[in-house]
Amino acid sequence: MEADDAVAHGLLEGRARGVAQVAGVSGTGGSAEWRRASPTVFESPFLDWFTRTHWLSPVLVLGPLASVLAVFGVRSAGWAAAGWAVAGYVAWTLAEYWIHRIAYHGSALARFGGRTQWLVHGIHHDHPDDPRRPATPPLTALPLLIAVVCAMWALGGTGPGLCAGAAFVAGSMSQELVHHHLHRGRPSTRLGRALRRHHLLHHYRDEGTRFGVTCPYWDYVFGTAGSRPGARDDLGG
Numbered sequence: 001m002e003a004d005d006a007v008a009h010g011l012l013e014g015r016a017r018g019v020a021q022v023a024g025v026s027g028t029g030g031s032a033e034w035r036r037a038s039p040t041v042f043e044s045p046f047l048d049w050f051t052r053t054h055w056l057s058p059v060l061v062l063g064p065l066a067s068v069l070a071v072f073g074v075r076s077a078g079w080a081a082a083g084w085a086v087a088g089y090v091a092w093t094l095a096e097y098w099i100h101r102i103a104y105h106g107s108a109l110a111r112f113g114g115r116t117q118w119l120v121h122g123i124h125h126d127h128p129d130d131p132r133r134p135a136t137p138p139l140t141a142l143p144l145l146i147a148v149v150c151a152m153w154a155l156g157g158t159g160p161g162l163c164a165g166a167a168f169v170a171g172s173m174s175q176e177l178v179h180h181h182l183h184r185g186r187p188s189t190r191l192g193r194a195l196r197r198h199h200l201l202h203h204y205r206d207e208g209t210r211f212g213v214t215c216p217y218w219d220y221v222f223g224t225a226g227s228r229p230g231a232r233d234d235l236g237g
Helices: 002-013 045-049 057-104 114-126 138-156 158-184 190-204 217-221
Strands: none
Touching: 057 114, 057 138, 057 158, 057 217, 138 158, 158 190
């Protein structure tokens, strides 16, 4: 475990990304200063404001939504609420994995141009420790989450749909919090260190693998877990 954790922390000083310099951002690609940079992406301060958020924003926006859905769902579903909540959470983990794999790193967003893909996710890989972009702005994710909840409600009815929707929204919120902790914190539990190592390998070893942030098990199911690096592997530079 100590060797594995050392590899994970060593990845923070791993390969230089070699990305183009952004005006006003000093440091070289891959350096700590570069990773913490928060470049302006829109000339309009108003538009640029929407690309930034506080790490607690998901709790303040998605937490109440998940709570309201859960209350009304449990009232209607009764004892079956727990089962539907589990189903909703499983649906979220699959969404987390496939959105990360297909939309963020696949061709879905690339069809709209490289800049679109960079704005949505590429900027996070170029500046993963940006303190002003620690999470997806909730107002950006909210329309998609509401659409998913409405679909679950329409397909499953009030009780099942709202319970599953509550778990789906809670899963999205928890993913943002866990993701922030993996980058900005120092996990102390065995599970936390394993998740951090898995995610940092995605960032600094191979961006084409390890798409599950809170659900790395899907990487093993779908064959994207990547090869296990050794402590002496060349991480690039």
